[in-house]
Amino acid sequence: MTSINSSHSNCTETDFNLLEETDDADNHNSSTTATHLSLQFQLDEQYLGLRIDQAAATVWPDFSREKLKQWMKDGYLLVDGNKIKPKYRCEGHERLTLEVELEPQTRSTPEDIPLDVIYEDDDILVINKPVGMVVHPGAGNSSGTLVNALLHYAPKTAELARAGLVHRIDKDTSGLLVVAKTLEAQFSLSRQLARKSVYRVYDLIVYGNMIAGGTVDEPIKRHPVDRIKMTVLPGGRDAVTHYNVKERFQNFTRVQAQLETGRTHQIRVHFSYIGYGLVGDPVYMSRVRVPAGASERLAETLRGFRRQALHAAKLGLIHPRTQEEMLFEAPWPEDFNTLVTVLREENKAY
Template sequence: MSEPSAKKYTEERISRELFAEADAFGQRIDVFLAAQLPDFSRSRLQEWIKEGCVRINGQVVDKPREKLMGGEQIQIDAQLEVQSGDVGQDLDLDVVYEDEAMLIVNKPVGLVVHPAPGHRDGTLVNALLHHAPELQLLPRAGLVHRIDKDTSGLLVVARTPETHTLLVRALSKRAFLREYDAIVHGLVIAGGTVDAAIGRDPGNRQQMAVVEEMGREAVTHYRVVERFRAHTHIKCRLETGRTHQIRVHMNHAGFPLLGDPTYGGRQKLLAKADPAVVDALKQFRRQALHAARLGLEHPLTGEFMEWEAPLPSDMVNLMALLRKDREDKDY
């Protein structure tokens, strides 16, 4: 692993001049600015107001709730600051797509997304900051969503404050297409939908669970791709994006993910299976889950774009063995 780089991205100054038309009468200044400057989040604009970076007719305003009369000249002079102390590292980074607005990356199994205690470097964020140092100016280095360490697949990364705001809004409006491949225990007869709220497990705060009373809405659609003797390859499409959603929902449906150390339960081995198959099942110690397909409207052009990432080799190899086991048993 390479040493972290000490290089920091130069902070960027933002200057804007706006005019409040007569119909802005009665609007809060933070609401007005959020409508006029969609490339910046309302919380960031409120911070700038409180820091004295906004002037109305030449006078500093420091209260986000300040009301406009209409006809005012508004000036903003603020600085985009580095959002964290994380540093770039020259790590392997599988960039599937890249332009001035965003990146699409394919995260491998085992790579932590964000630095945290025990994983201060060697993460996806460190790789992104080396590849595009301007991401230091964005929350979470521009990452709009995340996947678990032992889940592989596609993630979108914003490159500017404008595209970050637009992509976060699109995600909150469920405008992303996110489809995952998974291998689950049991024979799934047909596709379906799990519509069950997810929240912290009352019995174990380190885990998530279906908790209808206190949880947040969560919807997962799934369909069958291939059945083996005692396992099924399925595709899951997320309508919402709760923590561990697919893992929790498929376990709730009675089909836990193969290899899932948290929600998978006890490993179920095949009766009378070839030793190579038994060994492969024992050795598969991560959730068999891959973010295979991602689709979204480009934040600047409005064009709908899609990307696909091939299954990682461990899932490909395991399914080949399960397929051979099924054929050998004439099942």
């Protein structure tokens, strides 16, 4: 296994938000660059009766169904070598062939924004995202995002869905993200995420005295009233978080959490659900909690920590081309390191 550490790590232990995870099969036979796309896929009985555009969208989830339908109509996506209408029903043995020159998949503008690149080769980039950087452009965030920065740093990512991103973390969560530089790499990483084989470990600070580690296995869905929030509710998407205690303070606990799934706000929702909200979380904690008798230094540190105390510290994956096991680590950002230092000095456990 290759292990890559960013310099000056503050982490002393080595224990252990994807775009929504999608599944696809193993029988791809493809040869791609970021510009010309050449893909083949052999359907089997599991696709019997599906519309061919639906089957293609299942096989190649990094492209929209509308895009695939258009490629069928234009003759770029063939079925057994023939041009076929999108409403054609699969018989379960067809071979899909896609030959197309990729057009830009994003309208976002490249911006010269510095990136903390932990690792890079011809296939992938691993980025240590800073606090405050939005991953994807959206309402109110059309510029200054990680996508804008990627389009400048690696222009070929414009030809990939979501500029090569296969997972994401919240604006005010720091830490590691992997980015694909080719479509083949993007397919491979998406498959790994779908199979829950990507190793994602977060460091966090919670309110309260957590006694031992465990697992939270509770479904998550959009809050029915407060649409900013996610919540644990029956009928939500499966969500599993494993965690262990790393350091206890008098009124707080430092925890490491390993994601088995990658739902929106998963760690924040799960820890709030079990009664251990994250320090600084502006969405799932109603207020800053300063313990009775806290020193002025601790009180000021807690009040000044205005984002969830959450850092994506470790990322493990299989390299899409070489099949090598790789593990990346990123140090705590300055604010997180300061918080831990103050807790160690001002809120020591009994």
